[in-house]
Amino acid sequence: MLQVFTRELTFAETRFLREDIINLQRQRDRRERVLRLLRAVVLFALLAAICLSPWITSPPIAVIHASLIVVFLLSGACARGMDAEMRGATKQIDAIGVALSQNLATVIHCQASEVAVLESGETARRLYCLQTSPSQLLFLDDDGLGPGFPNTDFTLVRVAGKGGQVVLGASVCEGRVLAPAWAIAMSAGKALALPPDLTVAPGRLQSPEALLAGLRAPPGRHAWRPVYG
Numbered sequence: 001m002l003q004v005f006t007r008e009l010t011f012a013e014t015r016f017l018r019e020d021i022i023n024l025q026r027q028r029d030r031r032e033r034v035l036r037l038l039r040a041v042v043l044f045a046l047l048a049a050i051c052l053s054p055w056i057t058s059p060p061i062a063v064i065h066a067s068l069i070v071v072f073l074l075s076g077a078c079a080r081g082m083d084a085e086m087r088g089a090t091k092q093i094d095a096i097g098v099a100l101s102q103n104l105a106t107v108i109h110c111q112a113s114e115v116a117v118l119e120s121g122e123t124a125r126r127l128y129c130l131q132t133s134p135s136q137l138l139f140l141d142d143d144g145l146g147p148g149f150p151n152t153d154f155t156l157v158r159v160a161g162k163g164g165q166v167v168l169g170a171s172v173c174e175g176r177v178l179a180p181a182w183a184i185a186m187s188a189g190k191a192l193a194l195p196p197d198l199t200v201a202p203g204r205l206q207s208p209e210a211l212l213a214g215l216r217a218p219p220g221r222h223a224w225r226p227v228y229g
Helices: 011-055 059-102 208-215
Strands: 002-007 105-111 114-119 126-133 136-141 153-160 166-173 183-185 199-202
Touching: 011 059, 011 153, 011 166, 059 166, 105 126, 183 208
Parallel strands: 114 183
Antiparallel strands: 002 105, 105 153, 114 126, 126 136, 136 199, 153 166
């Protein structure tokens, strides 16, 4: 059984998202102060290196000049990394702001009878394939699911913001832990097209071979579809 519905954000969810915005803004402000300092160091190192260039033939000056170039390069690299982090924080703040304005959470309630596991040693991805009805499979990443999973009865909550970015997720297990019927190493099939997280497709967990055959369908011909969105 698979049920999907939306509801308004709870008080706790709203408070968590608002606190997340405050924390992100504080982190961004701290990074901005450090970034200003790094930019000043970059400028100083560059100007000092240029001024010392006429006397670079002197060994002591050459050492100082080389040191300034190293400082310039390292500070510049740090500044670029911090600038990227600040842009990421701003993007996350915008996404949370949209989620708060939408005031909606998607709830996915699932009851499963069987589960198989797809694992990738290369990407460390672990994908569950759950039998939610006699003719339907649910594909679900295990990232952030918490203890008690996979389970016969569980609920997922997803709050999405700008661009569909998930800004808050939670899971609650209410049944018994399911032991995987079998596991497949993703490297076992080089032509596998792995389903995205939270997608459903018609099928049954009859055998590893049957599941792999479905995952090897030509691009664009896969039967899976998103659970929501």
